[in-house]
Amino acid sequence: xxxxxxxxxxxxxxxxxxxxxxxxxxxxxxxxxxxxxxxxxxxxxxxxxxxxxxxxxxxxxxxxxxxxxxxxxxxxxxxxxxxxxxxxxxxxxxxxxxxxxxxxxxxxxxxxxxxxxxxxxxxxxxxxxxxxxxxxxxxxxxxxxxxxxxxxxxxxxxxxxxxxxxxxxxxxxxxxxxxxxxxxxxxxxxxxxxxxxxxxxxxxxxxxxxxxxxxxxxxxxxxxxxxxxxxxxxxxxxxxxxxxxxxxxxxxxxxxxxxxxxxxxxxxxxxxxxxxxxxx
Amino acid sequence: xxxxxxxxxxxxxxxxxxxxxxxxxxxxxxxxxxxxxxxxxxxxxxxxxxxxxxxxxxxxxxxxxxxxxxxxxxxxxxxxxxxxxxxxxxxxxxxxxxxxxxxxxxxxxxxxxxxxxxxxxxxxxxxxxxxxxxxxxxxxxxxxxxxxxxxxxxxxxx
Numbered sequence: 103x104x105x106x107x108x109x110x111x112x113x114x115x116x117x118x119x120x121x122x123x124x125x126x127x128x129x130x131x132x133x134x135x136x137x138x139x140x141x142x143x144x145x146x147x148x149x150x151x152x153x154x155x156x157x158x159x160x161x162x163x164x165x166x167x168x169x170x171x172x173x174x175x176x177x178x179x180x181x182x183x184x185x186x187x188x189x190x191x192x193x194x195x196x197x198x199x200x201x202x203x204x205x206x207x208x209x210x211x212x213x214x215x216x217x218x219x220x221x222x223x224x225x226x227x228x229x230x231x232x233x234x235x236x237x238x239x240x241x242x243x244x245x246x247x248x249x250x251x252x253x254x255x256x257x258x259x260x261x262x263x264x265x266x267x268x269x270x271x272x273x274x275x276x277x278x279x280x281x282x283x284x285x286x287x288x289x290x291x292x293x294x295x296x297x298x299x300x301x302x303x304x305x306x307x308x309x310x311x312x313x314x315x316x317x318x319x320x321x322x323x324x325x326x327x328x329x330x331x332x333x334x335x336x337x338x339x340x341x342x343x344x345x346x347x348x349x350x351x352x353x354x355x356x357x358x359x360x361x362x363x364x365x366x367x368x369x370x371x372x373x374x375x376x377x378x379x380x381x382x
Numbered sequence: 383x384x385x386x387x388x389x390x391x392x393x394x395x396x397x398x399x400x401x402x403x404x405x406x407x408x409x410x411x412x413x414x415x416x417x418x419x420x421x422x423x424x425x426x427x428x429x430x431x432x433x434x435x436x437x438x439x440x441x442x443x444x445x446x447x448x449x450x451x452x453x454x455x456x457x458x459x460x461x462x463x464x465x466x467x468x469x470x471x472x473x474x475x476x477x478x479x480x481x482x483x484x485x486x487x488x489x490x491x492x493x494x495x496x497x498x499x500x501x502x503x504x505x506x507x508x509x510x511x512x513x514x515x516x517x518x519x520x521x522x523x524x525x526x527x528x529x530x531x532x533x534x535x536x537x538x539x540x
Binding site: 325 | 397
């Protein structure tokens with residue numbers, strides 16, 4: 103088979119000088135194309151995946167100060183402010199990226215964290231015709247817009263939903279939302295029982311949502327915004343500490359814990375530096 | 383003097399790239415200056431779009447020199463005002479300048495038309511009598527321990 107294969111290869115080589123394909127003949131004389139192993143198959147090999155995870159775990163256990171670009175948060179913020187000089191404050195978001203290697207079989211780390219100094223001002227849209235709820239809200243200092251049928255009419259006539267981050271409703275007000283269901287749904291603001299945005303006690307919902315930020319572990323990385331360049335060092339440290347406490351609280355009970363690795367701080371156009379996430 | 387930031391950054395190693403970016407921001411003994419207490423605000427007035435060549439030097443001053451000045455002068459307010467003219471004739475009316483606002487309310491201007499970033503930096507520094515930052519006060523990051531100067535390594539060990 104090899105001889106006939108070589109002969110046919112030789113004849114192919116001499117008859118057509120541009121041919122570069124290699125082919126073999128099987129027992130019946132039919133040609134078989136020889137496929138090269140793709141580099142992508144190596145990455146899907148289970149052994150290679152295990153090796154990669156164990157290397158990540160080793161790197162995650164190293165202390166933060168061993169990294170050449172490790173520094174404390176005030177110095178890191180000095181570099182960020184210098185890199186973002188001249189840019190408007192709204193475009194200079196400072197965020198942390200934490201490497202977390204989750205324990206097997208545990209649901210991914212996710213939740214809502216209330217930052218001591220919120221990055222974005224939250225404003226709630228409240229649908230209710232209950233005068234008592236309106237009175238309770240009026241006594242607070244939270245930012246909101248409340249109404250019933252009149253508010254539905256305003257939204258129908260073109261009131262912008264851009265400034266609103268949350269929307270709540272009392273159960274009896276759900277029926278009046280049908281005309282604007284599509285408008286609210288597209289903006290991600292439609293109140294539903296499943297999401298927990300429908301309740302008789304609207305005040306508690308507004309209190310909980312004020313300054314809250316949602317986060318979720320994607321793969322091995324958790325990226326959360328912690329502030330802007332116009333925040334003071336103390337505010338940034340307080341926000342990072344709140345996130346660190348939340349991540350520690352979400353550790354599974356028992357002996358096996360998630361491995362919290364390197365934490366990097368960076369801004370929109372700035373460099374990335376390593377900070378200590380565990381000992382704040 | 384770094385002419386182009388994109389060319390100065392290494393592409394093959396992410397860690398080295400970040401170290402280079404941080405060292406560029408911290409500056410060198412020739413580019414790091416400390417202003418006195420009399421300077422309150424430094425304002426750069428520039429076009430919103432990079433259309434005309436005689437504003438190129440000022441834009442380079444913003445991108446290359448201003449971060450180093452901000453790093454060493456944290457208490458000074460650095461503002462960049464981008465002007466967008468509506469008509470083509472108004473391009474010539476836009477001032478390309480650096481405005482130095484002082485504590486006593488006075489304002490000094492440095493005209494930056496057709497100048498390169500080094501001469502703009504020199505003029506600003508001379509006008510405000512800024513002093514060079516000492517080499518020991520400029521933080522420099524290294525990838526490996528053996529690259530650090532001996533005195534710095536000993537001070538860290540202590």
